[in-house]
Amino acid sequence: MVKRTTFETADCPVARSVDAVGDWWSLLIVRDAFDGSRRFGEFQRSLGVAKNILSARLKALTDNGILELVPAGAHHEYVLTAKGEALFPVIVALRQWGEAFSFGPGEPHSQLVDRRDAKPLRPLEIHAADGRRLTPVDTEVRKLA
Structure with a gap:
């Protein structure tokens, strides 16, 4: 093996x-x-x-x-x-990505909803410390010393 x-x-x-x-x-x-x-x-x-x-x-x-x-x-x-x-946001991100890109129009699938109001979650977003929404072009990887 x-x-x-x-x-x-x-x-x-x-x-x-x-x-x-x-x-x-x-x-x-x-x-x-x-x-x-x-x-x-x-x-x-x-x-x-x-x-x-x-x-x-x-x-x-x-x-x-x-x-x-x-x-x-x-x-x-x-x-x-x-x-x-702490993996919850990872699972939600994968789920939301799958909902957006893995099903055809009208194709049935499961959906994660808020227990309190039974409404779908808002799409996850990445925000800067000051609250700005970030995209990949707004970030870079820096090595820590």
């Missing part, structure tokens, strides 16, 4: 983030955790993924501090940690 490249020591935050949650199964597990899945069987039914793959991804997410395995009666459940909950 080919060994996966690791970016755990890369100096780029994006590379390190991808190393922690960068495969589709892991991101879909995190998505399902936000949607309320907590048990192995719930993730397995939702995703239809092979048990060995799911086990490996859940272990990696737990080892990376994104999920925590907690006792729940005779079973254990996977719960998002604060580090895992």
Whole structure:
């Protein structure tokens, strides 16, 4: 089997983030955790993924501090940690990008809505410290010393 490249020591935050949650199964597990899945069987039914793959991804997410395995009666459940909950904007951004670019006109899909008023969320935007909306041309990457 080919060994996966690791970016755990890369100096780029994006590379390190991808190393922690960068495969589709892991991101879909995190998505399902936000949607309320907590048990192995719930993730397995939702995703239809092979048990060995799911086990490996859940272990990696737990080892990376994104999920925590907690006792729940005779079973254990996977719960998002604060580090895992901090992925919420990432999941929302991927969802909104998918809604905008992955479906044809009128094609049905799911939509994330505010529980309070059942309205769709506003598109995520990136803002400067002074509140200005930023686009890619307004930013640059600078290395920290």
